[in-house]
Amino acid sequence: MLSGARILRAALVLLASGGLMLAGPQAATAADPVKCPPSAPKCDVTAEDPGDTGDSDPGGGGSGGGSGDGGSSSGCRRANGEEIPCSVPGLGDWGGNTCYWLLVDPQPPxxxxxWGDNKPSEGAIYRPTLCPDFDYEGAGTFVPRDTFFPDGELGAAPTVTPAEVAQRAVEQMTLNGPDIGIVPEPGKTGLVGLPVWMWNNEGETTTGPQTVTASAGAVTVTASAKVEKVVWNMGDGTSVTCTKPGTPYKADYGKRKSPDCGHVYSRTSKGKSGNKYKITTTATWTIHWEGGGETGELTEIRESDTEIAIGELQVVG
Known part of the structure; x- marks a missing residue:
C-alpha cells in the first residue's frame, strides 16, 4: 500500500507530465499506472509509485513538473502538517485536510x-478527486462523496494572524534565565550584616536585546526581546526586584552596598539544606512585536538558581 505522501507525489508528477487521466462522476479509470478500488462507488485517484522522488516538492521529479505546473498556490496543509499546493490543475482545490475537490459541472438541481439545507447561492457541490490520507482497504472505510462547500472555503491557505507569526518568532529565540553573578561567590561564606552583590551577566540570551523576524504567507513580523526585571528570591523569606542587570562586584568596592541590585542577610544560613540559602532568580522577558499592520507585547519567564552560605563573625574575648 502506497503511503499518502507517495500517492500525492505520484499523482502530481503524472499530472505535470500529462500521464494521468481523471475520473468521471462514478469511478476513476485510466491506463496503467492508475487504479481505483473496485469496492468504492466513488473514489479518489491513486497511482503506482513511478519511482522514489525522495522528499522533494510534489511534482518536482516529473517531466515538466516545475513549480509553474505542479500547482497554482501553496500554503495549504494535509492533516499531518505537510505543506501542499492549494490548487492543482486537474485535481481541483484542497479542502478539509482530506482531499482535492473539483467543481461538479453542471451543478445538481x-x-x-x-444540497441538504444549503442553497446554491451560498456555495457549490464539489467532487473528490485525490484523497491521500484515506486508506480504502478494509471494512468500514469512509468514501468521500460529492459535498457542499461554502463560497471561498476550498483552496484557501490557512489564515495566519500577525500575533501567531509573532509567537513563531519568539519560538526561534533563545531566552535564558539569568547568568548569575554573586558575591560572596558560591563556595565561599559571607557574613550576616555585610552586603551581598547580585547581577545578571549581560548577553543576548540573558538580558537582550534579541531580535528575530518571522514570516508566514504574506505576513512578516519582527519581534524584539529584552529582560524587563529579575526577581531574586533570597532564600530567607525575602525577595529583591532588580530592573537593571546589576553591577558586577570589584575588590576595591570594599564593604559598600550594590548601587542597583543587592541584599543584606540578617541571620545565618545554618539549618538550611546544606547550611546554605538557595537563591532562585526569575527573569521576565518582554517581547515587543510589529508587523502585518499590528503591534503587540508578549511575556516569557525564565528561571535559574544558585546557593550562598552566610555565617556569623565570631569574636573571641
Whole structure:
C-alpha cells in the first residue's frame, strides 16, 4: 500500500507530465499506472509509485513538473502538517485536510438531496478527486462523496494572524534565565550584616536585546526581546526586584552596598539544606512585536538558581 505522501507525489508528477487521466462522476479509470478500488462507488485517484522522488516538492521529479505546473498556490496543509499546493490543475482545490475537490459541472438541481439545507447561492457541490490520507482497504472505510462547500472555503491557505507569526518568532529565540553573578561567590561564606552583590551577566540570551523576524504567507513580523526585571528570591523569606542587570562586584568596592541590585542577610544560613540559602532568580522577558499592520507585547519567564552560605563573625574575648 502506497503511503499518502507517495500517492500525492505520484499523482502530481503524472499530472505535470500529462500521464494521468481523471475520473468521471462514478469511478476513476485510466491506463496503467492508475487504479481505483473496485469496492468504492466513488473514489479518489491513486497511482503506482513511478519511482522514489525522495522528499522533494510534489511534482518536482516529473517531466515538466516545475513549480509553474505542479500547482497554482501553496500554503495549504494535509492533516499531518505537510505543506501542499492549494490548487492543482486537474485535481481541483484542497479542502478539509482530506482531499482535492473539483467543481461538479453542471451543478445538481437546487432540490437535489446533496444540497441538504444549503442553497446554491451560498456555495457549490464539489467532487473528490485525490484523497491521500484515506486508506480504502478494509471494512468500514469512509468514501468521500460529492459535498457542499461554502463560497471561498476550498483552496484557501490557512489564515495566519500577525500575533501567531509573532509567537513563531519568539519560538526561534533563545531566552535564558539569568547568568548569575554573586558575591560572596558560591563556595565561599559571607557574613550576616555585610552586603551581598547580585547581577545578571549581560548577553543576548540573558538580558537582550534579541531580535528575530518571522514570516508566514504574506505576513512578516519582527519581534524584539529584552529582560524587563529579575526577581531574586533570597532564600530567607525575602525577595529583591532588580530592573537593571546589576553591577558586577570589584575588590576595591570594599564593604559598600550594590548601587542597583543587592541584599543584606540578617541571620545565618545554618539549618538550611546544606547550611546554605538557595537563591532562585526569575527573569521576565518582554517581547515587543510589529508587523502585518499590528503591534503587540508578549511575556516569557525564565528561571535559574544558585546557593550562598552566610555565617556569623565570631569574636573571641
Amino acid at each position: 437546487a432540490d437535489a438531496l446533496v
